[in-house]
Each structure stands twice: as C-alpha cells, then as structure tokens.
Amino acid sequence: MRPLSLRWRLLVVGGAAILAALGAAAIGLAVLFDCHVERVALADLEDRVLSLIAM
Incomplete structure (x- = not known):
C-alpha cells in the first residue's frame, strides 16, 4: 500500500480545519x-410596560 502524499495529507487537514x-x-x-x-x-416588553404604566 502506497502512503498518502504530503500534498494529499495537507489538503485533507486543511479541509478539516476549514x-x-x-x-x-x-x-x-x-x-x-x-x-x-x-x-x-x-x-420591547419593557417599553410596553412603561407605556402602560404611564397611561
């Protein structure tokens, strides 16, 4: 079995990092x-409560 080339390993690691x-x-x-x-x-809820209190 042939080992993976450096280019292929860098591509795989770079893709995984991305x-x-x-x-x-x-x-x-x-x-x-x-x-x-x-x-x-x-x-928004605080504004509505304050407007209700002001009424």
Whole structure:
C-alpha cells in the first residue's frame, strides 16, 4: 500500500480545519443572534410596560 502524499495529507487537514472553523463560526453566530433577539424582545416588553404604566 502506497502512503498518502504530503500534498494529499495537507489538503485533507486543511479541509478539516476549514470545516471546523465554519462550524465554530456557525455556532457562535447562532448564539449571538439568539442573545440579540432576546435582548430586543425584552427591550420591547419593557417599553410596553412603561407605556402602560404611564397611561
């Protein structure tokens, strides 16, 4: 059996590193988006409560 060439091994490791980075970025963006949506919803609810109190 012939061992894999250096070029092939570097290609495989590079591809795996890119996929890992994309996965980490996707998870990070999903968490940031979730926090943003929650923060906007809470701010909207606080504004509505304050307007109800003011009435």
